[in-house]
Amino acid sequence: MSRFVTARSLDGALDEVSHGARIIAGGTDFMIHVRRERLFGDEPSHAFVDVSRLEELNRLDLSSDLPFVGAAVTFRRLETSPEVRSLYGALAQCAATVGSVQIRTLATIGGNAANASPAADGVTALVALGARAKIVSPEGTRTERLEELITGPNRTNLSPEEIIVGFELDRSVRGTAQVFRKIGRRQAVVIARLNVAVCLGRDLSDPRVVVGSCFPSPRRLSAVEALLASGSPGPTLWKEAGLVASKEFVMVCGWRASASYKTPVTAALVTHALESAWEQVEVPDDHR
């Protein structure tokens, strides 16, 4: 039976999905999908359950021992929240690059992850912040690292009966210097050709580097992170890190048609992001 249900409780939402309803949060990807189906003559016959008003999915608690961002938190909220800006800057910066104000008002971080586009800006930032998705189903709750939850382009290991409640973030990167950068064909309402998120602490003990839009599923660049953790901060290290990042791209993806563009640009983008992050380490924003 085709109908639209606005879930008022998580149990109610789980009951709907267990009966075949499809989950809608912001709907900015979903409604395009529905439009495409209808253009080709397929009228949706399933129920919709809107999870965007559920309290738990709207929880944003970044100061606690277990920092948490709810799956239905919108990019607009992430972009404008002083708490997000100061504690998890990469998340706020990434949110500000998503679509337009109109799209950010609707689109949610959980929807971005569940849609699992390789170009998803939110996913790149979340993986750098060590996000673990908290997932509920009628069987119970599980937690899974986001880079393992997303198994390929627009593919996850979520079952149809599961709902992402939100993401736990690493406390260890809270307040570190964080930078998110994105390259697209224009400045707004654009899908990333490449995006990058980096986190740097003063001692470089736990650096994070994630490059998106060039791997089939999100990944931290472990070779780059190992290089940074053992190196001496400075322009030489940032440049070398960029080169190692571009080599990892070629190693994983092979020499595709886009590689002649993406290889040098990945190197430059990673180098630039590390430079910017290190500037923050040396001169924090609140001292500028």
Added chain:
Amino acid sequence: MALSTRNFRFFQAIEDGHKTSHPGQRSAARDFEDTGANFMNLEFILNGRNQSVPDVPPHENLLHVLRDRLGMLGTKEGCGVGECGACTVLLDGEPVNSCLTNAWKAEGREVTTIEGLATNGRLHPLQEAFVEAGAIQCGFCTPGMILAAYALLKRTPNPDDDQIKTALEGNLCRCTGYKHIVEAVRLTARKAREGSVE
């Protein structure tokens, strides 16, 4: 050139869309038969007045409810996929692309369209500024531009140029080159500051 089945269905779908794109002509009954669904009344506040729309399918977007069911033709359909901003409306005061907004998300909430800005037959100061600054040519993007700017000025009464450009980055205009549009928003803010508008 022969059309493939896929292309034929695509063009047929577009044609069907055109046939039903006039106010009041969209057939909820046909949707009902196709899906076996049980549609309900959608109730929300439109431009300050309670509005009830019967038989809204669960997959319908807000844009088509406004245009096809309520005849609010100020809200334009441009790209249909959130790229151009022509369909911008305010949902609880915040700008959204109505083409990407499931109509049922408006249930119990306030929707403002361009028709809701003028009062007592007088244009809103922002609309007047668009006229004064020459920020309109063909006019297709104008309702979306004005509503995006309206939301900005509510939040940030004295925006700088970067804030104006960020607020309008989701709205495409193919005529004016944007300069006069940014000027119109600046002009509205300046007049409000100087107290020359109420």
